[in-house]
Amino acid sequence: MAVQKDLENQGKVSRRTVLAGMAGAALTGAIASRGLVGSASAQGSYKLDLGGYAGPELTSEPVTLRFMRQDFTPDVNALLEAAYAEFKAAYPNISIVEEKVPYGDLQKKLLVYIASGDAPDIMMGRTDFTDAYHAGNVALPVQDYFSADYINDIPANLRAAASSGGNLYSVPWETSVMMLYFNRDLFEKVKMQTPPEVTGLDGGWTDEELVANLVEMNAKLKEAGDNQSWALAAAGQGNGGPGANYSQLESIWIRSQGDPNAAKDSAAYKTLMGISDDGFTVSGHIDTPEAIKGMQFYQSLFAKGLTPLGPVPNQYPGGLAATYFGGLNFTNRFRVPGKEPPFKWGVSLPPKGNIVFNGNGSDAPLVWSKSQHPAEAVALLSYLCNDKNRLAFHKTWGSMPSRTSLREQMSVFATEQPFKMAQALSDASYSVPRSPGYFDYFNAMNPAVKDIALGADPAKVLPDTAAKIDRLLAKYRR
Structure with a gap:
């Protein structure tokens, strides 16, 4: 739990x-x-x-x-x-x-x-x-x-x-839950094993395995002459594309690197929590070595050309992507007669960092x-x-x-x-970092995530963003 x-x-x-x-x-x-x-x-x-x-x-x-x-x-x-x-x-x-x-x-x-x-x-x-x-x-x-x-x-x-x-x-x-959807037809096309279809929190791909499999998928699609399909569909949450919805999607890459069982003063525990207990300090929580590592995995999805740099509507439902991060509504939609996608599909867990993380917004x-x-x-x-x-x-x-x-x-x-x-x-999901100023937090993280997707160094962006959020949250103190 x-x-x-x-x-x-x-x-x-x-x-x-x-x-x-x-x-x-x-x-x-x-x-x-x-x-x-x-x-x-x-x-x-x-x-x-x-x-x-x-x-x-x-x-x-x-x-x-x-x-x-x-x-x-x-x-x-x-x-x-x-x-x-x-x-x-x-x-x-x-x-x-x-x-x-x-x-x-x-x-x-x-x-x-x-x-x-x-x-x-x-x-x-x-x-x-x-x-x-x-x-x-x-x-x-x-x-x-x-x-x-x-x-x-x-x-x-x-x-x-x-x-x-x-x-x-x-x-x-x-x-909300965020699951990894996949296109069975594309995996069969390139003769690759699909992500594990588990029922609990064990057995899914790790961050490393996700990136490695998407790199292999990308290469094999191109070898097969398929230059229109992507290994991972563009994010469809919010307004779409990177940095569109930190709370439900991109926070997975940072907070999954944390550890709920670590000492409360440890970087691992703070990475999971995302903010200090009083709700006013983010430095030391989103800029830890664990957080930077998580965003380096995230950045590699774009740097390796595995997913688009901007929004692409209906990319996964249209059959033009091997995988996609989406909610349960896709499962329900795909099961309705007459609304099935043009391919066979399945779902797996989001990638595991130190833990399998999901937000419950x-x-x-x-x-x-x-x-x-x-x-x-x-x-x-x-x-x-x-x-x-x-x-x-x-x-x-x-x-x-x-x-x-x-x-x-x-x-x-x-x-x-x-x-x-x-x-x-x-x-097993977690709430967003608790703060009366979460509006500021959320809206500072989204552009930071986009900058990282476009190539900015996570080791510089995350500390700078943490300091910015600290300043924004200071007005809520009294």
Whole structure:
């Protein structure tokens, strides 16, 4: 199991400081060990299945709830709209006004709303920024509105990621895993062994093995006269290409070099954690010898011509790459009749440094701390997260469920290799480095990663970036 880092930030941080830091970052995108127990007890008979909600009965007065979320595909949007209609039929006095925005604009839009003082009641946030939501008084603590059973159904590492200062600030909507997809046809074409198809965290390729196999793949593709296929597809996370999503993807290369069992003052432990315990110092964590070694492996993917230097949409699904780092949604998409890719495929673990590392960043709706209708907002959010609605969402959207009982109701997690491996990765995953200034951290690391991909020396870039992040985080001290 992953070490759960329960960071209750020492030092108070003003809301103004957090918002200023969020704006300056040009946004793009104590719980686990002791458990967080909801104290709510139902105060009425609810008119429909409100999931884990255990707060007061909802008002009979006219109420309008505003919800800002990402604009999903039409089939997922239709699911949510049908759910709203069901909720409205049970509570006709409660109107729901949606605002759908492009995914990459969610956190930027959230910032604008909070700064304006007139924010939607529910907004789609991310567990990556939980400490900022806490420090800036952005989100309502919601644990007292939920039953203990519901809260404990969220895996401990995800509860920790969604919590700060002893409070649960959001409800994980889904969670991410990063797996190594491969194109069986290309491996067969060049007569190479595919990556190991394991169900746990043992047996995958190491960093060295990944690079060596991709070098061999690249050479054999060219020998076979295939000059359009790549050994590794361009990253598709964020805006695509190198440095587009440090939290979910590129951090693997650094943090996998760490060691959760090392002494806490060791470079190996600090490499895994990514930041000091107080959340304000990065030097000595992302610029260690271990971190530099990890980014040298990452840089070699570009230096050896194994993967493109910029974004290439749909490269792997189009059959033009032997491997790709992607989430569980690709597995679900590829299994739908009529949506299969034009090749046989499989999945393996991400490469192992010292450990197999995965981040557990999760889209997670939050209730605005100044909502005039907190009980109704939490009840609507909980209703959207009841079993029926979540199972329909995950079946259609394809993401990883963020509750244990949902996975147990989906038989594939017990029977099929990609899902069993995804669950093992999720259960052992880590939150982002915990800091009220993670906005700054994230947005400083992305360009640093891109510079390294383009040839800059990791031994110089990482210490310079660490010093920069230290300066950015200093404003959160008081």
